[in-house]
Amino acid sequence: xxxxxxxxxxxxxxxxxxxxxxxxxxxxxxxxxxxxxxxxxxxxxxxxxxxxxxxxxxxxxxxxxxxxxxxxxxxxxxxxxxxxxxxxxxxxxxxxxxxxxxxxxxxxxxxxxxxxxxxxxxxxxxxxxxxxxxxxxxxxxxxxxxxxxxxxxxxxxxxxxxxxxxxxxxxxxxxxxxxxxxxxxxxxxxxxxxxxxxxxxxxxxxxxxxxxxxxxxxxxxxxxxxxxxxxxxxxxxxxxxxxxxxxxxxxxxxxxxxxxxxxxxxxxxxxxxxxxxxxxxxxxxxxxxxxxxxxxxxxxxxxxxxxxxxxxxxxxxxxxxxxxxxxxxxxxxxxxxxxxxxxxxxxxxxxxxxxxxxxxxxxxxxxxxxxxxxxxxxxxxxxxxxxxxxxxxxxxxxxxxxxxxxxxxxxxxxxxxxxxxxxxxxxxxxxxxx
Amino acid sequence: xxxxxxxxxxxxxxxxxxxxxxxxxxxxxxxxxxxxxxxxxxxxxxxxxxxxxxxxxxxxxxxxxxxxxxxxxxxxxxxxxxxxxxxxxxxxxxxxxxxxxxxxxxxxxxxxxxxxxxxxxxxxxxxxxxxxxxxxxxxxxxxxxxxxxxxxxxxxxxxxxxxxxxxxxxxxxxxxxxxxxxxxxxxxxxxxxxxxxxxxxxxxxx
Numbered sequence: 250x251x252x253x254x255x256x257x258x259x260x261x262x263x264x265x266x267x268x269x270x271x272x273x274x275x276x277x278x279x280x281x282x283x284x285x286x287x288x289x290x291x292x293x294x295x296x297x298x299x300x301x302x303x304x305x306x307x308x309x310x311x312x313x314x315x316x317x318x319x320x321x322x323x324x325x326x327x328x329x330x331x332x333x334x335x336x337x338x339x340x341x342x343x344x345x346x347x348x349x350x351x352x353x354x355x356x357x358x359x360x361x362x363x364x365x366x367x368x369x370x371x372x373x374x375x376x377x378x379x380x381x382x383x384x385x386x387x388x389x390x391x392x393x394x395x396x397x398x399x400x401x402x403x404x405x406x407x408x409x410x411x412x413x414x415x416x417x418x419x420x421x422x423x424x425x426x427x428x429x430x431x432x433x434x435x436x437x438x439x440x441x442x443x444x445x446x447x448x449x450x451x452x453x454x455x456x457x458x459x460x461x462x463x464x465x466x467x468x469x470x471x472x473x474x475x476x477x478x479x480x481x482x483x484x485x486x487x488x489x490x491x492x493x494x495x496x497x498x499x500x501x502x503x504x505x506x507x508x509x510x511x512x513x514x515x516x517x518x519x520x521x522x523x524x525x526x527x528x529x530x531x532x533x534x535x536x537x538x539x540x541x542x543x544x545x546x547x548x549x550x551x552x553x554x555x556x557x558x559x560x561x562x563x564x565x566x567x568x569x570x571x572x573x574x575x576x577x578x579x580x581x582x583x584x585x586x587x588x589x590x591x592x593x594x595x596x597x598x599x600x601x602x603x604x605x606x607x608x609x610x611x612x613x614x615x616x617x618x619x620x621x622x623x624x625x626x627x628x629x630x631x632x633x634x635x636x637x638x639x640x641x642x643x644x645x646x647x648x649x650x651x652x653x654x655x656x657x658x659x660x661x662x663x664x665x666x667x668x669x670x671x672x673x674x675x676x677x678x679x680x681x682x683x
Numbered sequence: 684x685x686x687x688x689x690x691x692x693x694x695x696x697x698x699x700x701x702x703x704x705x706x707x708x709x710x711x712x713x714x715x716x717x718x719x720x721x722x723x724x725x726x727x728x729x730x731x732x733x734x735x736x737x738x739x740x741x742x743x744x745x746x747x748x749x750x751x752x753x754x755x756x757x758x759x760x761x762x763x764x765x766x767x768x769x770x771x772x773x774x775x776x777x778x779x780x781x782x783x784x785x786x787x788x789x790x791x792x793x794x795x796x797x798x799x800x801x802x803x804x805x806x807x808x809x810x811x812x813x814x815x816x817x818x819x820x821x822x823x824x825x826x827x828x829x830x831x832x833x834x835x836x837x838x839x840x841x842x843x844x845x846x847x848x849x850x851x852x853x854x855x856x857x858x859x860x861x862x863x864x865x866x867x868x869x870x871x872x873x874x875x876x877x878x879x880x881x882x883x884x885x886x887x888x889x
Contacts, residue, residue, distance in 0.1 A: 336727070341850075342888040386771055391772035393843075401847055 356621035410439030494639030507542025507630030558635035590614030727882030738785035765833035
């Protein structure tokens with residue numbers, strides 16, 4: 250068995266090569282920087298320049314859709330989401346070729362299809378786009394898509410609660426009370442199931458919705474159950490309060506706060522044990538780097554009235570929980586790959602009786618061992634929502650973004666917001682500050 | 684030896700690039716003309732064939748139903764129809780305009796029914812009439828307030844039920860159209876078309 254000695258320059262060579270191999274999340278920083286500077290159009294330009302491999306197409310389309318949404322172009326955003334969905338569907342079949350390539354190069358060579366929760370977020374944001382365009386039937390189509398997706402999706406962390414809550418709002422807006430009730434019920438179950446893990450409580454707005462609809466649909470037992478669970482107290486201090494009346498019109502404000510965590514790479518280089526052939530090995534695993542936003546609360550002010558928004562989704566927690574579940578499989582794949590690469594390098598050396606070739610194969614194997622750091626990082630860190638009952642008219646809506654200490658970080662104003670009689674009006678804002 | 688290796692590799696790269704270039708010239712966009720009646724299902728989503736099936740069925744049904752002869756018998760003139768809202772309550776974004784304009788074309792050309800401009804269309808017409816009032820010659824000017832009122836409104840909805848398990852989906856579409864009398868809210872005709880598809884997605888790809 251021919252053994253070769255490692256050239257002294259090998260670690261230096263590896264280090265040099267590595268500087269030229271930025272992972273996906275690192276090259277995405279330029280886009281995020283533009284976003285933080287409130288320049289979504291420039292971010293789009295940078296993203297378009299970075300459009301790379303076909304395997305990253307879904308990710309490109311998702312980020313593009315999100316940037317277009319942030320820039321206020323809801324139609325183009327929906328089109329981009331649509332393309333991403335079609336591509337995701339086409340990629341849902343297993344590719345043996347990609348499986349093989351990822352086994353000898355790295356996981357990034359596989360087509361990106363989106364994590365299960367990201368796949369649910371696509372119809373969620375499409376629905377929000379339609380709602381902001383005033384197309385309630387279009388949003389209803391997406392509500393049905395959310396339902397289909399949640400029924401078919403595999404995995405435990407899907408962000409089901411908020412997705413269901415949004416579908417409930419859509420059905421209620423269309424006067425489909427029974428469907429709205431079913432969706433609110435499922436949202437409530439979702440929030441209760443995961444509230445501690447995702448650090449999101451059952452929103453007070455959802456509690457009011459459940460009480461209102463249970464009363465409207467005359468579901469006495471259920472109403473009683475909710476009263477007890479929510480321990481609702483009215484002004485007289487009685488245990489049971491009257492369910493809130495349906496508002497004449499309503500403003501629904503969605504704050505997309507910060508950016509979802511970025512996947513980074515953690516690499517460990519080590520000497521291979523002699524039984525797999527002496528040489529340098531590298532194991533790279535992804536981890537999520539949270540980007541905690543400066544804002545943690547939002548208040549909406551309309552004329553002399555104010556209301557506090559509530560956190561309805563913590564994407565940061567859902568993404569981290571998803572990755573934690575995947576890490577054992579990613580590690581096992583990485584270990585198997587490293588051993589396979591060592592074997593290939595040794596085989597090349599043996600077959601060609603050329604140590605230099607074996608070293609070269611080793612270096613290539615070392616360099617290509619990169620973690621898959623792709624993730625839909627233009628999603629927000631968390632989502633806040635407020636429901637503001639109003640009468641019809643034209644308003645100036647002011648939002649106050651506050652930090653943990655309740656200090657105002659920033660304020661924004663939305664002028665001439667038209668609230669139509671008997672309808673819900675939707676507004677959203679993306680606050681990104683890195 | 685190393686220099687030679689490098690040259691050999693460079694040569695290999697250049698020839699590989701040449702092969703790819705040669706191959707890529709053979710991958711130009713290909714267009715094939717299809718007959719509009721040809722059934723070509725690609726993704727399993729609502730497509731032209733579904734739209735055609737709906738319009739064929741609805742046209743046949745609406746022209747043979749008794750409401751038309753009853754109306755003709757009573758009024759000695761063709762009824763005027765207006766297209767109302769066709770709601771898409773399905774899980775897909777469906778363009779309902781295609782089968783509605785198919786129906787409109789056949790009904791108008793049959794001479795048995797008249798159509799008046801729908802809500803979306805008439806605003807533009809009224810705008811033009813207003814413009815004529817100011818700018819057109821007297822003998823060509825069309826006065827306001829002479830529009831023909833519709834006798835019936837065509838309304839409808841598309842509903843779907845999707846049942847899925849793994850890569851297999853059963854998609855059921857139901858299109859319901861109805862004609863409602865403008866004078867007394869009577870529903871004089873109800874048309875229905877049901878379409879069911881089994882969509883099986885591939886488990887493997889290249």
